[in-house]
Amino acid sequence: MENNFYVKPAGDxxxxxxxxxxxxxxxxxxxxxxxxxxxxxxxxxxxxCIPTYRSLTVRYDPCEISFDELRKRINEFMEKEGSSTxxxxxxxxxxxxxxxxxxxxxxxxxxxxxxxxxEVINTHVSVDYRIxxxxxxxxxxxxxxxxxxxxxxxxxxxxxxIYAGSVGxxxxxxxxxxxxxxxxxxxxxxxxxxxxxxxxKDPILLEAGNYIRFKAIDHEEYxxxxxxxEEGKYECEKETITRGGAGNDFH
Amino acid sequence: xxxxxxxxxxxxxxxxxxxxxxxQQYGMPISGSMDHFAHRxxxxxxxxxxxxxxxxxTIMGGTxxxxxxxxxxxxxxxxxxxxxxxRQIGMWRSVYLKKGDQITFGAAKEGCxxxxxxxxxxxVPLVMGxxxxxxxxxxxxxxxxxxxxxxxLSINQSGKSQEDLIGRFVHARNIPVYEKEVVxxxxxxxxxxxxxxxxxxxxxxxxxxxxxxxxxxGYRLEGKVIEHDSSADIxxxxxxxxxxxxxxxxxxxxxxxxxxxxxxxxxIAHVITTDLWKVAQLKTGxxxxxxxxxxxxxxxxxxxxxxxxxxxxxxFHCKRLKEDKDLRLSINNKSFExxxxxxxxxx
Numbered sequence: 001m002e003n004n005f006y007v008k009p010a011g012d013x014x015x016x017x018x019x020x021x022x023x024x025x026x027x028x029x030x031x032x033x034x035x036x037x038x039x040x041x042x043x044x045x046x047x048x049c050i051p052t053y054r055s056l057t058v059r060y061d062p063c064e065i066s067f068d069e070l071r072k073r074i075n076e077f078m079e080k081e082g083s084s085t086x087x088x089x090x091x092x093x094x095x096x097x098x099x100x101x102x103x104x105x106x107x108x109x110x111x112x113x114x115x116x117x118x119e120v121i122n123t124h125v126s127v128d129y130r131i132x133x134x135x136x137x138x139x140x141x142x143x144x145x146x147x148x149x150x151x152x153x154x155x156x157x158x159x160x161x162i163y164a165g166s167v168g169x170x171x172x173x174x175x176x177x178x179x180x181x182x183x184x185x186x187x188x189x190x191x192x193x194x195x196x197x198x199x200x201k202d203p204i205l206l207e208a209g210n211y212i213r214f215k216a217i218d219h220e221e222y223x224x225x226x227x228x229x230e231e232g233k234y235e236c237e238k239e240t241i242t243r244g245g246a247g248n249d250f251h
Numbered sequence: 252x253x254x255x256x257x258x259x260x261x262x263x264x265x266x267x268x269x270x271x272x273x274x275q276q277y278g279m280p281i282s283g284s285m286d287h288f289a290h291r292x293x294x295x296x297x298x299x300x301x302x303x304x305x306x307x308x309t310i311m312g313g314t315x316x317x318x319x320x321x322x323x324x325x326x327x328x329x330x331x332x333x334x335x336x337x338r339q340i341g342m343w344r345s346v347y348l349k350k351g352d353q354i355t356f357g358a359a360k361e362g363c364x365x366x367x368x369x370x371x372x373x374x375v376p377l378v379m380g381x382x383x384x385x386x387x388x389x390x391x392x393x394x395x396x397x398x399x400x401x402x403x404l405s406i407n408q409s410g411k412s413q414e415d416l417i418g419r420f421v422h423a424r425n426i427p428v429y430e431k432e433v434v435x436x437x438x439x440x441x442x443x444x445x446x447x448x449x450x451x452x453x454x455x456x457x458x459x460x461x462x463x464x465x466x467x468x469g470y471r472l473e474g475k476v477i478e479h480d481s482s483a484d485i486x487x488x489x490x491x492x493x494x495x496x497x498x499x500x501x502x503x504x505x506x507x508x509x510x511x512x513x514x515x516x517x518x519i520a521h522v523i524t525t526d527l528w529k530v531a532q533l534k535t536g537x538x539x540x541x542x543x544x545x546x547x548x549x550x551x552x553x554x555x556x557x558x559x560x561x562x563x564x565x566x567f568h569c570k571r572l573k574e575d576k577d578l579r580l581s582i583n584n585k586s587f588e589x590x591x592x593x594x595x596x597x598x
Contacts, residue, residue, distance in 0.1 A: 053486045139278055
């Protein structure tokens with residue numbers, strides 16, 4: 001098909017738009033752009049979009065819009081795709097207190113990779129991480145872009161409880177736990193931000209297609225931000241950038 | 252405002268509405284009732300909005316005590332509901348309960364899930380726009396969990412009058428029959444090209460049994476192994492309920508109400524929306540065959556089901572049940588005890 005995308009039914013109430021079968025920012029940008037176009041158009045029968053690495057699933061109500069009509073609309077959006085490649089993305093600045101009680105595995109990561117703890121932290125905060133998709137548990141970001149020099153295998157014995165906000169490394173991936181859960185990631189720090197807060201107007205902080213930049217903070221600042229977060233007074237620091245132009249190269 | 256006191260919760264009972272829409276992109280499952288048809292009809296019978304929250308009971312129902320007079324309706328699997336331990340309660344009709352009445356459910360005779368709607372609906376907070384319980388995420392419903400003994404569930408005041416609700420019932424032809432062997436219609440794909448031709452042929456020609464692993468998240472099936480072309484893994488993409496996932500072991504899994512939002516296994520097909528209630532009413536040992544339909548057929552079938560809902564609503568306006576009568580009937584010297592409902596034709 002033209003422009004290298006496929007529109008297929010995913011049952012009778014959803015449609016899957018599949019792009020090139022690879023994990024790349026370029027492909028994930030196309031997903032994000034189509035999602036934005038569909039959401040901005042706000043047409044009848046469209047229920048919700050589920051963006052993933054290289055596909056967009058659109059749930060619809062067939063009593064309001066037919067498959068053919070929806071496919072036609074998607075094709076129209078895709079024809080205009082090129083004109084919106086300059087769309088903007090957001091970088092969420094995520095403060096992290098590294099090491100100590102919040103990052104019990106920071107020493108593992110540094111010894112396995114033959115680096116000092118400080119070098120690990122500097123490497124971890126040095127890039128903007130792409131949020132390819134959210135899933136697994138509510139608000140869990142699948143991030144791309146970690147420098148492989150700090151890649152570390154998972155713990156042999158997973159922990160039964162990892163606290164919400166924990167920042168970890170598993171193989172070549174890095175991520176943040178949105179809720180308390182068991183897990184085998186090497187935990188290097190913790191953010192006072194709540195990725196998932198049921199009592200907030202927007203319960204989920206992050207959005208797929210945007211970026212995360214970690215910022216090292218000390219224990220004192222962690223406590224200060226935590227208090228503000230708990231009082232509902234902390235606004236996550238954000239920066240607007242041009243999509244795909246985060247100033248790093250991590251393909 | 253009244254409430255239900257839970258004397259015995261049953262095997263697994265949760266508060267569910269039709270689900271949480273709009274948060275799948277953030278990793279939040281839709282949840283909601285497993286059998287939308289039975290759920291919607293239960294609400295209609297007591298004058299609620301179709302999306303109102305109901306109790307979903309699984310395999311074995313509980314015992315519930317009512318603190319004030321209220322209309323209720325029971326639909327779905329027949330768990331032999333009894334009033335105050337004695338009298339059988341009719342299903343698929345509105346039932347007027349008096350203060351202090353108790354309903355006791357037993358085990359599902361056929362089917363798996365039973366629904367209890369109360370006029371006014373259950374008063375639990377909306378979490379991300381829905382009253383549905385998502386137990387794994389510990390949110391929604393009653394404190395984010397299944398209901399327990401001694402819980403008190405508040406019921407909102409119903410805006411409907413007694414005259415409006417009394418005697419509402421569903422005509423027998425519109426009451427589903429829950430069978431142990433079902434044919435599920437599916438729309439093929441979207442990853443059907445990652446299976447061999449033999450794999451696809453086996454999927455459609457074999458019977459698959461429901462394994463011991465079946466819950467609100469999904470039903471694992473057992474049967475002829477479905478052959479992949481090369482790999483069972485894909486780059487994770489979105490999942491919607493009804494998806495038939497086939498991991499490397501080759502046995503299909505039907506993803507349902509609480510399924511995760513994304514996943515990395517090939518999806519051979521999707522069960523059509525109108526047939527999802529059939530899955531919801533299956534349990535271990537029941538058997539499934541798959542039959543292909545295309546999207547436009549699936550939509551026609553969906554519209555027919557919506558027509559049935561309209562027919563049920565229209566039925567309330569012209570026919571009502573009057574009180575049960577127990578009669579004894581003798582035919583050829585054989586004696587029968589029968590329960591009779593007079594149907595009143597309204598003007």
